[in-house]
Amino acid sequence: MSGRKKRNRLFHEKSPQKMYDEAEENFSPVKSPSSPYHMQRNLQGSARKIKDAAADWHNGILKWNSLNSEGVKIINKIANIKLERMFACQQNESEVASGDLMSPDLEPLCEALTVIVQSQEKIVRKMKSMRVMLVGVKNLEAFRCEGQGEGNTASHPLFQSWSITEFEETFKGLGEMYEKELELKKIIGQNVAHAKDRNALMMYTSSWLHQPYIEERAEILLEGMLIETGHK
Numbered sequence: 001m002s003g004r005k006k007r008n009r010l011f012h013e014k015s016p017q018k019m020y021d022e023a024e025e026n027f028s029p030v031k032s033p034s035s036p037y038h039m040q041r042n043l044q045g046s047a048r049k050i051k052d053a054a055a056d057w058h059n060g061i062l063k064w065n066s067l068n069s070e071g072v073k074i075i076n077k078i079a080n081i082k083l084e085r086m087f088a089c090q091q092n093e094s095e096v097a098s099g100d101l102m103s104p105d106l107e108p109l110c111e112a113l114t115v116i117v118q119s120q121e122k123i124v125r126k127m128k129s130m131r132v133m134l135v136g137v138k139n140l141e142a143f144r145c146e147g148q149g150e151g152n153t154a155s156h157p158l159f160q161s162w163s164i165t166e167f168e169e170t171f172k173g174l175g176e177m178y179e180k181e182l183e184l185k186k187i188i189g190q191n192v193a194h195a196k197d198r199n200a201l202m203m204y205t206s207s208w209l210h211q212p213y214i215e216e217r218a219e220i221l222l223e224g225m226l227i228e229t230g231h232k
Contacts, residue, residue, distance in 0.1 A: 046137045047158050050167055053130045054229040057174065060123045061222060064178065067123075068211065071116045071185075075208050078109050078192055079201045086198065106193045117182075117189045124182045127175045134171050138164045162228045170221045180213035 081103050141156075141164055157163055184207060192204040226232045 046141050049133065049137055050158060051229040051231070053133060054225045054231060056126065056130060057222060058226060058231065060126055064120055064123050067116050067119050068208070071113060072205075072209050074109050074113045074116070075188070075192060075205050078106060078113070079205050081105055081109075082193070082195060082201055083198060110189075110193050113189050113192075117185050120182055120185060124178050127178055131171045131175050134164070134168055138168065159228050159230065167225070170225050174218055174221055177214045177218055181211050184213060
């Protein structure tokens with residue numbers, strides 16, 4: 001039997017599963033030897049703290065988004081009540097004054113919106129605490145690398161390719177977006193029930209929904225951090 005025919009026969013005799021298993025055995029992933037934590041399943045120390053923080057960022061943002069959706073529902077109800085009052089005042093040719101536009105139905109809605117903003121404020125405080133934690137981790141890694149003669153820790157990858165500096169920039173970038181957005185949420189919560197015209201109501205509802213201070217890159221930053229730390 002010729003060598004070519006023999007190879008073809010061996011190829012057809014192998015099942016797809018067997019070929020897959022052999023490929024798995026021969027596969028050799030590319031590793032970053034400069035990272036002391038790369039590919040470790042039971043992470044400890046600085047890497048464990050950062051990986052846990054990445055999960056906390058993810059969970060916090062998920063909770064924020066859920067709260068924001070609830071807030072949209074409440075603000076829409078507030079806006080509908082206000083618009084009905086405005087229409088009634090115009091029909092009666094009465095002056096559209098702040099007192100005329102208030103309704104007893106607004107109070108429980110405003111209280112619910114306040115609770116949402118307070119919950120979002122707790123999330124932002126958690127984000128700030130994680131940024132402070134990262135500064136401590138950065139200092140600790142600098143001390144460790146100095147003691148072992150490894151040079152500048154800011155450029156050393158902790159997992160696959162990101163250094164502590166890149167985590168620091170990501171924490172800062174996300175944190176600043178949500179801090180600014182929280183301030184906007186507070187302003188909306190304090191003023192939406194007192195809006196005197198339709199344009200103001202539309203501005204408040206649109207601003208709450210679209211969250212202008214949370215940029216599109218926030219999702220990219222979060223996704224990159226989750227991938228880097230092995231959560232995805």
